[in-house]
Amino acid sequence: xxxxGSRVLRLDALxxxxxxxxxxLTVHDRTVAEAQLRIYEPPRFFEAFLVGRGHGEPxxxxxxxxxxxxVAYQMTACQAIERACGVTVDxxxxxxxxxxxxxxxxxxxxxxxxxxxAPDFFGHSSAVELAREHRGAVERxxxxxxxxxxxxxxxxxxAIHPINVRLGGFYRVPAPAELAPLAERLRRAHxxxxxxxxxxxxxxxxxxxxxxPLLAMRDPGRYAIDSGTxxxxxxxxxxxxxxxxxxxxxxxxxxxxxxxxxxxTALVSELDGHHYLTGSLARYAVSGRWLHPSALDAARAxxxxxxxxGAVCRNPFRSIVVRAVEVxxxxxxxxxxxxAYEPPSRPYAAVPPRPATGCxxxxxxxxxxxxxxxxDAEGTLTLARIVPPTxxxxxxxxxxxxxxxxxRLDAPGEPAGDEELTxxxxxxxxxxxxxxxxxxxxxxxxxxxx
Numbered sequence: 001x002x003x004x005g006s007r008v009l010r011l012d013a014l015x016x017x018x019x020x021x022x023x024x025l026t027v028h029d030r031t032v033a034e035a036q037l038r039i040y041e042p043p044r045f046f047e048a049f050l051v052g053r054g055h056g057e058p059x060x061x062x063x064x065x066x067x068x069x070x071v072a073y074q075m076t077a078c079q080a081i082e083r084a085c086g087v088t089v090d091x092x093x094x095x096x097x098x099x100x101x102x103x104x105x106x107x108x109x110x111x112x113x114x115x116x117x118a119p120d121f122f123g124h125s126s127a128v129e130l131a132r133e134h135r136g137a138v139e140r141x142x143x144x145x146x147x148x149x150x151x152x153x154x155x156x157x158x159a160i161h162p163i164n165v166r167l168g169g170f171y172r173v174p175a176p177a178e179l180a181p182l183a184e185r186l187r188r189a190h191x192x193x194x195x196x197x198x199x200x201x202x203x204x205x206x207x208x209x210x211x212x213p214l215l216a217m218r219d220p221g222r223y224a225i226d227s228g229t230x231x232x233x234x235x236x237x238x239x240x241x242x243x244x245x246x247x248x249x250x251x252x253x254x255x256x257x258x259x260x261x262x263x264x265t266a267l268v269s270e271l272d273g274h275h276y277l278t279g280s281l282a283r284y285a286v287s288g289r290w291l292h293p294s295a296l297d298a299a300r301a302x303x304x305x306x307x308x309x310g311a312v313c314r315n316p317f318r319s320i321v322v323r324a325v326e327v328x329x330x331x332x333x334x335x336x337x338x339x340a341y342e343p344p345s346r347p348y349a350a351v352p353p354r355p356a357t358g359c360x361x362x363x364x365x366x367x368x369x370x371x372x373x374x375x376d377a378e379g380t381l382t383l384a385r386i387v388p389p390t391x392x393x394x395x396x397x398x399x400x401x402x403x404x405x406x407x408r409l410d411a412p413g414e415p416a417g418d419e420e421l422t423x424x425x426x427x428x429x430x431x432x433x434x435x436x437x438x439x440x441x442x443x444x445x446x447x448x449x450x
Contacts, residue, residue, distance in 0.1 A: 021434075023401070023425055024263065030409045035401040037394055037429070039266040047384045055081050055353050055379035056167050062371070062386065063161050066435055068111070071104040071152065072364035073371075073386075074165045075226050080371040081167060084358025087351045092344040093169040096155060099337045100162070101226050101362070102330040103151025106144060106189070107159070108365040109323045109330075112433045113200065114141025117320050120427045121203040137199055140192045144327060147189035150182055151334060169348030179338045186335050193328035194298055200324050201302035205317045208404065211235045212275055212396060214282035214314075215256075217363050218246060223283070223290045223329060226362045230255075232271065233285050235314075249361050252370050256387065266391045275395035278367030279432065280322040285312045292336075295329035316400055316431035323365075323433075353379025364389055366433050390434040397432050404428045 026034040046065055050058055058077040063070035075097060082089060089097070114137065115127040124130045131138040149159040154174060156162025164170050212235065219228030231246040232255075247255055258267035270276070284299070288307025291299065296307075302321050305312040313322065359372035367389030374383035404424055408416045416424075 023429070025401070025405065025421070025425065027405075027409070030415060032402045032406045032409065035398050035405065036263045037398050037401070039264040039394070047386055050373075050384035051381055053381050055085070055373070055375045055381060056351075058371075058373065058381070058384070059165050059167065060163070063165075065386070065388070067160050068108050068435065069104060069364045069366070070161045071101050071156070071165075072362060072369050074162065075101055076360050076362045076369050076371045077373075078165065078167055079226070079360035079362065080358045080373050081375075082351055082358070083360060084356040084373060084375060085351045085354055086356075087168065087349055089169060089349055092342055093173075093347075093349065095337050095341070096170065096173060096344075098226055099151060099334055100155040100165070102334040102337075103148045103155065105225070105330040105365055106148030106327055106334070107146075107152065108148070109327045110141050110145040110148065110196075112365070113196065113320055113323055113327070114138055114145075116433070117323075117430055118200065118203075120430060121320075137196070140196060144189050144192050144196070144331070147182075147185045147331070150185055154178060154182060166348055167351040169344070169346075171347060173343055173347045175343060176341055179341055183335060183338045186331050186338070190294070190328065190331045190335065193324065193331050194294065197298040197302055197321065197324040197328055200320050203320070205315060206404075208315045208317055208400075208407075210277055210281065210314045210316055210396070210400060212277060212399065213271055214285050215271055215276050215278045215368055215392070216282040216286040217361060217368060218286050219290075221290060223287045223292075223333075224363060230361060230368065231286050232276075233282070249359055249370070252359065252361060252387075253372070253385075256370070256392065258387065258391070264394065266394060268394050269387065269392040270395065275399050276392070277396040277432075278389055278392050280319050280326060280365075281314060281316065282367065283326070283363060284322045285310075285314070288312060291325065292329045292332040294332050295325050298328055299325040316428070319431050319433075326365075353377065357383070359385075366390060366435050367393060388435070390432075393432055393434065397429060397434065400431075401425055401428050 022038040024036040024038055046062065050061060058081060059074040062073035062077045065073050119125065119127055119130045122130060122133060127138060152159045152162055155164060157164040164172060214233045215230060217224035217228040218231035229246050229249055230252060255272055256269050258269050261268050284304065284307060300306060304321060353375055355377045357374040361368055361370045369389055370387040372385040373381055375381050405421055408424055
């Protein structure tokens with residue numbers, strides 16, 4: 001093939017990424033001039049049609065934004081509205097919410113690891129191909145995922161778009177005997193999760209490093225999922241591993257600014273004027289020291305670095321290892337909650353409306369998720385604002401793509417061809433597990449060479 005003049009390459013559909021988008025890559029004289037992740041799915045208008053609804057409706061409505069991470073949207077919506085109404089949910093109800101969230105983490109992260117991401121490391125196009133070579137690993141991943149689904153079914157009423165969540169808690173809470181079968185399944189899943197960490201840690205990882213800011217929730221003493229405040233760790237973080245700075249969730253929109261770009265229907269976010277990364281790498285850097293001991297030991301053994309010292313992994317290709325560690329953590333913590341569970345006196349706390357604004361952020365498997373709602377005295381919503389993880393990561397993904405492709409173009413030997421660049425770009429995007437429709441077709445790659 002010629003590497004002079006213009007060349008256009010198209011890959012119309014790629015499975016193993018949630019959503020639909022295209023990548024436009026411009027190369028001039030072996031230099032990447034531009035990389036655009038073109039998200040072309042139509043706007044979904046959730047924020048617009050939430051306005052005018054009752055304050056109890058967002059948990060059910062927003063869960064429909066994503067079939068893989070509905071609990072993240074439910075929990076964030078509940079917290080934002082409860083804060084607006086001056087209500088705090090704690091005790092056993094808060095623990096049950098966290099258990100439900102762990103169920104989603106277990107099923108979502110396991111799905112990504114085994115069915116979407118791992119095939120890349122073996123040159124396979126699908127999990128079906130991977131299973132022919134590593135059947136035991138894929139079956140192990142499905143068992144883990146089923147354990148997460150079982151939690152969601154028990155607490156949420158069903159595994160997709162749970163129907164048992166409401167403001168203040170749940171419509172119905174389980175008796176301890178109803179959680180006992182979950183514990184039996186989770187004990188097997190814990191062994192499977194630790195074995196998965198060991199498996200993925202042995203993959204062949206390209207050298208890479210994301211050198212921009214990392215944003216994740218931080219709640220000292222626990223690995224933050226549904227609690228804490230946003231924290232930012234820069235590339236040159238202090239040697240003790242502490243985040244460079246944090247800010248109240250109420251100031252999120254002062255620091256994270258969204259803007260429209262011509263090539264994407266998703267808004268692009270910047271953190272204080274810079275691209276940034278949220279998700280598993282950010283969480284491990286910010287909160288890794290508070291992982292469950294079994295998961296932290298597995299992380300250190302897997303070569304992810306010690307988060308207590310700040311020397312942690314920033315390689316996006318190794319994010320699959322961090323996700324495996326997070327699954328082990330979620331399983332262990334789910335077991336802890338079940339073992340200590342005592343039913344609350346009532347399934348929910350009352351959340352009467354009042355004219356106010358409330359915001360909240362939690363950690364969806366793909367990264368930090370932010371909601372803000374305003375309501376009048378009757379509880380009618382007058383404003384809704386949702387900032388999903390993938391929109392926040394879009395600029396960082398484009399930056400990562402440019403660096404990955406440029407690194408390959410700078411390598412000695414024959415110039416990289418379009419087929420090789422396409423495969424590299426697909427891998428680089430899948431590293432970040434984007435939820436593009438927040439959808440499983442993805443990449444249409446256009447390379448302009450000049």
